[in-house]
Amino acid sequence: xxxxxxxxxxxxxxxxxxxxxxxxxxxxxxxxxxxxxxxxxxxxxxxxxxxxxxxxxxxxxxxxxxxxxxxxxxxxxxxxxxxxxxxxxxxxxxxxxxxxxxxxxxxxxxxxxxxxxxxxxxxxxxxxxxxxxxxxxxxxxxxxxxxxxxxxxxxxxxxxxxxxxxxxxxxxxxxxxxxxxxxxxxxxxxxxxxxxxxxxxxxxxxxxxxxxxxxxxxxxxxxxxxxxxxxxxxxxxxxxxxxxxx
Amino acid sequence: xxxxxxxxxxxxxxxxxxxxxxxxxxxxxxxxxxxxxxxxxxxxxxxxxxxxxxxxxxxxxxxxxxxxxxxxxxxxxxxxxxxxxxxxxxxxxxxxxxxxxxxxxxxxxxxxxxxxxxxxxxxxxxxxxxxxxxxxxxxxxxxxxxxxxxxxxxxxxxxxxxxxxxxxxxxxxxxxxxxxxxxxxxxxxxxxxxxxxxxxxxxxxxxxxxxxxxxxxxxxxxxxxxxxxxxxxxxxxxxxxxxxxxxxxxxxxxxxxxxxxxxxxxxxxxxxxxxxxxxxxxxxxxxxxxxxxxxxxxxxxxxxxxxxxxxxxxxxxxxxxxxxxxxxxxxxxxxxxxxxxxxxxxxxxxxxxxxxxxxxxxxxxxxxxxxxxxxxxxxxxxxxxxxxxxxxxxxxxxxxxxxxxxxxx
Numbered sequence: 110x111x112x113x114x115x116x117x118x119x120x121x122x123x124x125x126x127x128x129x130x131x132x133x134x135x136x137x138x139x140x141x142x143x144x145x146x147x148x149x150x151x152x153x154x155x156x157x158x159x160x161x162x163x164x165x166x167x168x169x170x171x172x173x174x175x176x177x178x179x180x181x182x183x184x185x186x187x188x189x190x191x192x193x194x195x196x197x198x199x200x201x202x203x204x205x206x207x208x209x210x211x212x213x214x215x216x217x218x219x220x221x222x223x224x225x226x227x228x229x230x231x232x233x234x235x236x237x238x239x240x241x242x243x244x245x246x247x248x249x250x251x252x253x254x255x256x257x258x259x260x261x262x263x264x265x266x267x268x269x270x271x272x273x274x275x276x277x278x279x280x281x282x283x284x285x286x287x288x289x290x291x292x293x294x295x296x297x298x299x300x301x302x303x304x305x306x307x308x309x310x311x312x313x314x315x316x317x318x319x320x321x322x323x324x325x326x327x328x329x330x331x332x333x334x335x336x337x338x339x340x341x342x343x344x345x346x347x348x349x350x351x352x353x354x355x
Numbered sequence: 356x357x358x359x360x361x362x363x364x365x366x367x368x369x370x371x372x373x374x375x376x377x378x379x380x381x382x383x384x385x386x387x388x389x390x391x392x393x394x395x396x397x398x399x400x401x402x403x404x405x406x407x408x409x410x411x412x413x414x415x416x417x418x419x420x421x422x423x424x425x426x427x428x429x430x431x432x433x434x435x436x437x438x439x440x441x442x443x444x445x446x447x448x449x450x451x452x453x454x455x456x457x458x459x460x461x462x463x464x465x466x467x468x469x470x471x472x473x474x475x476x477x478x479x480x481x482x483x484x485x486x487x488x489x490x491x492x493x494x495x496x497x498x499x500x501x502x503x504x505x506x507x508x509x510x511x512x513x514x515x516x517x518x519x520x521x522x523x524x525x526x527x528x529x530x531x532x533x534x535x536x537x538x539x540x541x542x543x544x545x546x547x548x549x550x551x552x553x554x555x556x557x558x559x560x561x562x563x564x565x566x567x568x569x570x571x572x573x574x575x576x577x578x579x580x581x582x583x584x585x586x587x588x589x590x591x592x593x594x595x596x597x598x599x600x601x602x603x604x605x606x607x608x609x610x611x612x613x614x615x616x617x618x619x620x621x622x623x624x625x626x627x628x629x630x631x632x633x634x635x636x637x638x639x640x641x642x643x644x645x646x647x648x649x650x651x652x653x654x655x656x657x658x659x660x661x662x663x664x665x666x667x668x669x670x671x672x673x674x675x676x677x678x679x680x681x682x683x684x685x686x687x688x689x690x691x692x693x694x695x696x697x698x699x700x701x702x703x704x705x706x707x708x709x710x711x712x713x714x715x716x717x718x719x720x721x722x723x724x725x726x727x728x729x730x731x732x733x734x735x736x737x738x739x740x741x742x743x744x745x746x747x748x749x750x751x752x753x754x755x756x757x758x759x760x761x762x763x764x
Contacts, residue, residue: 136689144689145689167680169676172682191682194681194682217503218684219504219516220503
C-alpha cells in the first residue's frame with residue numbers, strides 16, 4: 110500500500126502486520142490472543158446475526174447463505190469459522206502476505222473463501238454490497254475512523270448489519286491491552302496497538318449514527334486471566350462490540 | 356468408498372464401533388455433523404451375539420435416551436432398584452449384608468439398569484444410522500495430519516479425510532499406537548469369570564456383590580429371573596474354576612453365593628478376562644481424541660467400563676458440538692485440550708479408587724478384613740454419604756456433561 114492513497118488505511122500499520130503474516134495460524138504464536146478471543150467473538154457475531162436474520166444458533170450451518178464482508182481479515186481467523194457456519198465470506202486485507210497465508214490455510218481446511226488483497230474503499234468503488242459487514246479489531250488501526258465507518262455503512266445492504274469490535278480508550282485498556290498484552294503476556298507483537306488511536310464506545314456511536322446506521326447493541330468482552338478466556342458481558346472498559354442496523 | 360478422485364471428507368471419523376464409538380456417532384450426527392464410523396466388525400455375521408450383560412447407570416441411560424437409543428434397549432433392560440454388598444469367609448454359612456443401597460438417582464429413576472450387551476449395541480447402531488452416521492465396514496490403517504485436516508487410509512486401500520479422528524478402538528487401540536500416545540497398564544494377579552445364570556428365587560432388581568476370601572462375585576439382575584455374574588479370583592484359580600464341569604462349577608458358585616436366590620443354574624459360555632487398569636498419557640493428539648477403553652482400561656470389579664467410556668462420549672460430544680456451532684475447527688488443539696483436561700482428572704480419580712478397592716478386597720489378610728468390616732459398616736450408617744456414592748456411580752456428580760444430565764446438546 111502506498112501511504113495516504115486510500116482514505117482509511119495506515120501504511121505503517123499494514124507493514125507491521127505483513128511482517129508477522131506467517132504466524133497468523135500458530136496458536137502459540139504472536140496472534141495467540143486473537144485465537145483465544147475467537148470463541149467470544151464468534152459467540153457475539155453468531156448470536157447477533159441469528160437474532161437479526163431469524164436463524165437458529167444451534168444449527169451448525171446457522172449463517173447459511175449470508176454474504177459477509179470481513180474487513181481486515183488478516184490470516185482468516187474470523188473468516189474461516191463464519192464460512193463453516195455456512196456464510197459466503199469475502200475477506201479483505203491490505204497486507205498481501207496475510208492474504209496469501211489466508212488462502213493457503215483455507216485451501217488446507219477445505220473452505221471456499223473469497224480473499225482479496227484490497228481495501229474497503231476499493232470494494233465500495235466496485236459497487237458491491239453485503240448482508241453483513243464486520244470490522245473486528247480493525248478500527249483502532251485505521252487513519253480516519255469516521256470515514257472508515259461511512260465506508261462500511263455504504264457496503265451494507267439496506268436492512269443489513271455492520272459490526273465493530275475494538276479496544277476502548279480507558280486506563281484499564283491501556284494497562285491490559287498495551288502493557289499487559291504486548292509486553293507482559295506477549296500476546297500480540299509489540300507496537301501492534303497505539304493507545305491514542307483507540308475509539309471509545311461514545312465516539313463510535315457518533316460515527317455510526319452520522320453514517321446513517323442505528324445502534325442495536327453494545328456489549329463488552331472481559332478477559333478472565335484465571336481461565337485464560339474472554340467472556341461477553343456489560344463491561345465495555347477494555348474490549349467491546351457494537352452492532353448497527355442499516 | 357470412492358476409489359478414485361478426491362477422498363470423501365467427513366467432520367469426524369470414529370475408529371471403532373463399540374459402545375463409545377457408536378454413542379458418539381449418534382450424538383454428533385444428531386447435532387448435524389457429518390460422521391463416519393469405521394469398524395471391520397460391521398461386516399461380520401454374529402457380531403452382536405454377545406451373551407454378557409452390562410450395567411447402564413442413570414447418567415448413561417439419559418445419554419441413550421437423548422440420542423434415541425433407549426427405546427430399543429429398554430424392553431430387555433432390568434431396572435436395578437438396590438445393591439447389596441456382603442463380605443464373609445468362605446466357611447461362613449450366612450452372607451450378612453454389609454452395605455445396602457436402595458437410593459434412587461432421582462425420584463422414580465432407578466440408579467441403574469442391566470441389559471444384554473448385544474441389545475445395547477444394536478440399539479446404539481440403529482440410533483447412529485437413524486441420525487445419519489456413515490458406517491464403514493473396514494479398519495483404519497494409517498493417517499497423516501496437516502494444517503486443516505487428517506487424511507485417513509482405510510484397511511481396504513481407500514482413503515477418506517476428516518477434521519477430527521476419534522480413537523474408540525479399545526484397550527489395544529491401533530490409532531493410539533500409530534499416534535505414539537503412550538499407554539501405561541497395571542496388571543493384577545486376578546481374572547474375572549463372566550457368564551450368565553438362572554436363579555430359583557426372584558432377584559427383585561437387587562444387584563449383589565459378595566466379597567469372599569480373596570475373590571469377589573457380583574450378580575447383576577437380568578429379566579426372567581436371570582442374572583449376569585462377574586466372578587473375580589486370583590488368576591490361576593479363575594482359570595481352574597472356569598474349566599470345571601457344569602456340576603462342579605455350579606457347586607463352587609453356590610458355595611460362594613449362598614442360598615439367597617435358591618438354586619443357581621449356570622447357563623451359556625464362560626469367559627475369563629484378566630483384570631487390569633490402564634491409562635493413556637494424553638487423551639488427545641494432533642487432530643485425534645481418545646475415548647473409552649482407548650483412553651483408559653478398567654478392571655471389571657467396579658462394573659464401570661462402559662459407563663466410564665460414556666462419560667468421555669458426553670464430554671467430547673459437548674466440546675465438539677459447542678465448537679461446531681461457533682464454526683471453530685473441531686480438531687484444533689484448544690478444543691481437544693479442553694476435552695482432555697475435562698476427562699483426565701475424573702479418570703485418574705476413578706482408577707485410583709478402583710486400584711484401592713482391588714488391593715483392599717483382593718486380600719484375605721486380617722488387617723484388610725478389619726478395615727473392610729469397620730469401614731463398610733460406617734458407610735452403611737451414613738445415609739448422606741451413601742447417597743453421594745449412588746449419585747457418583749450414576750455419573751451425575753461433578754461437572755457432568757449435558758448428555759449425562761439428560762439434556763440435549
